Amino acid sequence: EAQVTQNPRYLITVTGKKLTVTCSQNMNHEYMSWYRQDPGLGLRQIYYSMNVEVTDKGDVPEGYKVSRKEKRNFPLILESPSPNQTSLYFCASSPLMGVGYGYTFGSGTRLTVV
Amino acid sequence: DAKTTQPTSMDCAEGRAANLPCNHSTISGNEYVYWYRQIHSQGPQYIIHGLKNNETNEMASLIITEDRKSSTLILPHATLRDTAVYYCIVRVTGNQFYFGTGTSLTVIP
Numbered sequence: 001e002a003q004v005t006q007n008p009r010y011l012i013t014v015t016g017k018k019l020t021v022t023c024s025q026n027m028n029h030e031y032m033s034w035y036r037q038d039p040g041l042g043l044r045q046i047y048y049s050m051n052v053e054v055t056d057k058g059d060v061p062e063g064y065k066v067s068r069k070e071k072r073n074f075p076l077i078l079e080s081p082s083p084n085q086t087s088l089y090f091c092a093s094s095p096l097m098g099v100g101y102g103y104t105f106g107s108g109t110r111l112t113v114v
Numbered sequence: 115d116a117k118t119t120q121p122t123s124m125d126c127a128e129g130r131a132a133n134l135p136c137n138h139s140t141i142s143g144n145e146y147v148y149w150y151r152q153i154h155s156q157g158p159q160y161i162i163h164g165l166k167n168n169e170t171n172e173m174a175s176l177i178i179t180e181d182r183k184s185s186t187l188i189l190p191h192a193t194l195r196d197t198a199v200y201y202c203i204v205r206v207t208g209n210q211f212y213f214g215t216g217t218s219l220t221v222i223p
Contacts (some may be wrong), residue, residue: 004157035213043158043201090157102148103211105157107180 002027006091006106013081013113020108021076023091031094032057032074033103034066036087043090049074081113118202123218126196132189134217136202139183146206147178149187151198152216160203161187192221 004025011099015017025032031046035058045058049068063085065077074093078085092103118130119137123168126132138147146165150158162169162176164185169176201216 009132040215044213088155092157102150102160102163103158103173104160107157108155110155 002108003098004091004093004104006089006109008071009107009109011109011111013111015082016080019078019111021078021089021091021111023074023076023106024073025091025104026072026094027095027104028071029093029104030071030096032068033072033092033094034064034076035090035092036060036085037090037108038087046076046089052062067084080107081111083095083113086113087111115169117212118204118214119201120200120214120217121217121218126143126189126192126223128194128221128223129191131158132187132196132219132221133134133186134189134200134202134219135184137184138187138204139204141182141204143182147182147185147209148160148203149174149177150201151196152201152205153195153198161200192219194221194223197221 008084033042037043045061046064047058047066049055051069055066058084074079088108090108091106094103126221133176136161148163148204149161152158162174164176199216199218201213203211
């Protein structure tokens with residue numbers, strides 16, 4: 001089944017403890033992206049990647065890192081999480097952009113930083 | 115950058131057509147209009163997309179005005195399972211999608 005898989009689904013952590021949220025897709029998509037969703041603010045893009053070793057900032061990149069060493073994986077790294085990063089996170093992937101294809105989203109990761 | 119404007123919320127009677135409007139007055143000529151929906155806190159689900167022509171699939175129809183400044187998503191026979199937040203999206207710059215806050219559709223029994 002074609003899908004985007006995020007792990008973990010739920011995570012509670014403490015301020016300053018480094019964490020990684022994994023994202024993997026099995027559709028050979030070039031484009032991958034991370035979003036965060038907060039009440040009243042909709043979905044905001046954190047980082048995106050157009051292919052292996054190519055990443056770029058979205059609208060809210062501060063406090064996050066990403067890497068794209070393999071086409072299928074796009075982990076989101078929080079080096080020193082803070083409470084304002086408590087949010088619902090979504091990973092998404094897509095084939096070539098600009099030709100009318102949309103995203104496939106993962107099921108989400110609910111992160112709480114205390 | 116093309117962005118979208120949608121009503122915050124709408125109600126629709128079960129079995130009736132739900133018509134969800136979207137304004138995207140600054141859309142560029144090569145930018146597609148996409149519609150997604152999000153049920154509770156699940157990952158957004160693709161519904162339909164279009165460029166200039168009206169489109170229809172098994173889930174919905176998309177009507178785009180001739181000047182492309184607005185569009186309407188039509189759910190022909192809304193069911194309770196269609197209660198969700200619906201996002202109208204156009205590509206902003208490069209490969210970024212602007213989601214906005216969407217329309218919360220409630221289907222009423």
